[in-house]
Amino acid sequence: MSRPLNVFAAALRALDSGKGTAIAAVVGAKGSTPRHLGARMVVTADGAQYDTVGGGKIEQLVVEAAREVASGAVARVIRQHLIRDLAMCCGGAMEVAITPGAESRAALELLAGSRLPRVLETPLDGGPLHVRESRAGDPPMHHPAVIDGLLVERVGDHERVVMFGLGHVARVLGPMLRGLGFRVIACDDGETGATDEVHGWADQTIESFDAHEIETLVGGLGPDDYVLIITRDHAIDQKLLEGLFDRDKLGYLGMIGSRGKVGRFKKRLEAKGLLEGELGAARWARLRAPIGLDIGAETPHEIAIAVAAELVAIRRRGGASVGDWRAVKASDA
Numbered sequence: 001m002s003r004p005l006n007v008f009a010a011a012l013r014a015l016d017s018g019k020g021t022a023i024a025a026v027v028g029a030k031g032s033t034p035r036h037l038g039a040r041m042v043v044t045a046d047g048a049q050y051d052t053v054g055g056g057k058i059e060q061l062v063v064e065a066a067r068e069v070a071s072g073a074v075a076r077v078i079r080q081h082l083i084r085d086l087a088m089c090c091g092g093a094m095e096v097a098i099t100p101g102a103e104s105r106a107a108l109e110l111l112a113g114s115r116l117p118r119v120l121e122t123p124l125d126g127g128p129l130h131v132r133e134s135r136a137g138d139p140p141m142h143h144p145a146v147i148d149g150l151l152v153e154r155v156g157d158h159e160r161v162v163m164f165g166l167g168h169v170a171r172v173l174g175p176m177l178r179g180l181g182f183r184v185i186a187c188d189d190g191e192t193g194a195t196d197e198v199h200g201w202a203d204q205t206i207e208s209f210d211a212h213e214i215e216t217l218v219g220g221l222g223p224d225d226y227v228l229i230i231t232r233d234h235a236i237d238q239k240l241l242e243g244l245f246d247r248d249k250l251g252y253l254g255m256i257g258s259r260g261k262v263g264r265f266k267k268r269l270e271a272k273g274l275l276e277g278e279l280g281a282a283r284w285a286r287l288r289a290p291i292g293l294d295i296g297a298e299t300p301h302e303i304a305i306a307v308a309a310e311l312v313a314i315r316r317r318g319g320a321s322v323g324d325w326r327a328v329k330a331s332d333a
Contacts, residue, residue: 008111010050011042011101015108020045021101022069024053024062027124027151028095033082034058037155038144038153042101042293045070053096057086069098075126094215097126097151102128135309141224142315159224159251159315161187164209164240165231166198169256173228173304180308182226187189187214194258209236211243226252226311238265245274245283252314254288255305262289 001213007023014021026039034054041059042050053062058080063078078096086179090137100120107129110118119138124146134154139145144153161177166188166246174184186202189209198205206214209231215221216247229240229251234257239257255262266284269275275284281293291305295312296325 005222006112007040007042007051012105012108012112014042014048014050015105019048020070020072021100022066023101023104023129024066025097025099025122025151026053026094027077027097027122027146028079029092030094031092031328033092037151043067043070047116054094058082058094061086061096063162063180066098066258069100069126077100077126078126086301089208091206095124097122097124098127099123099129103127107131117154117156120153120155123152124149124151130292133194147175149312159226160203160218161226161228162218162221163187163228163230164215164236166227166254167230167232168300169307170228172300173307174198176304176308177311178202182311185218186212188231192330209240221247222249223251225250225312227254228307229253229255230291234261238268239263241287242269242272242274245269245287246282247288252288252311253307254291254310255288256303257289259290265289 009314011021022043024043025039026035026037030037034056035052040051040054041053041062043063045067047063047067049063051304053059058078062078063081065078066168069076076098078098081093083089083091089242110131111120116277117134119132119134121132134194138154139152141154141159144151146152149303159181160183162185164173164187165184170186176188178184184201185204187206187208190207201299204218206217208214221227227244229237229244231237233242237255237257244250244253247253255265257265266275269284272282288310291310292303293310295306295309297303297306
């Protein structure tokens with residue numbers, strides 16, 4: 001199963017087909033805006049579009065300007081206050097840089113042809129895109145920042161989901177996570193033939209439930225790794241949890257199960273002295289169990305949606321919480 005065509009691949013495909021192409025990127029966003037820093041769309045000279053910078057009147061302006069750039073005009077920047085200039089009720093202000101696609105072909109080839117983690121630099125004036133390797137001081141994934149006249153963002157498949165267990169939930173969840181841009185590492189002991197049912201959505205399949213062995217095989221576990229314990233056996237779950245409990249740098253550690261199961265596991269960890277002191281309490285608080293957002297999920301598909309939503313919230317916001325869209329701050333207008 002392949003990932004959906006990304007915006008960079010769409011731009012490159014348009015160029016390869018001989019179409020004039022422009023890339024629009026949100027390089028400034030203040031207040032309540034439909035899209036934020038790093039949102040992109042591709043527009044061709046004949047008006048074809050891929051992706052969106054927010055819809056409505058702001059997108060209409062961007063598309064009109066982008067068609068001109070795609071037809072040979074110089075780079076442009078659209079600056080609009082959504083209420084004062086466009087009468088859009090969402091409020092806020094946006095800046096969108098529009099870059100001629102042909103000038104960024106080298107960057108597009110790197111971005112479209114590889115899923116390796118990289119850093120993309122977008123000039124705020126619509127200049128050509130530039131791709132480089134990561135270095136100290138770069139902003140975290142999904143949190144682009146404006147630095148010295150450039151929008152700097154990490155792109156590519158930085159984040160991995162290490163999935164222990166390939167049961168009903170995992171077989172729905174795996175393809176879903178791949179479609180959301182995660183690299184998926186599927187781990188199972190192979191005794192039930194579950195590894196034969198991966199069907200191309202896993203980037204790597206490992207026939208083992210040994211946490212230490214898997215950590216070695218994947219090159220270590222860190223803040224860009226999301227670990228899911230969802231095996232068929234409670235004893236395996238507990239062994240995995242004990243083996244991963246002290247990996248404090250993990251981006252996410254979650255375990256499937258009822259609240260009763262989680263309560264029993266907590267007592268067993270307490271008996272082994274793993275929850276002692278502030279560090280033990282902090283590690284237990286970090287564990288997400290039961291796994292996923294509380295949406296009343298029951299079927300494998302519902303549970304997969306709940307888990308996927310939680311992982312998206314973690315990577316976008318650093319935590320999962322229930323939003324209340326009725327609470328609008330005056331500063332968002």
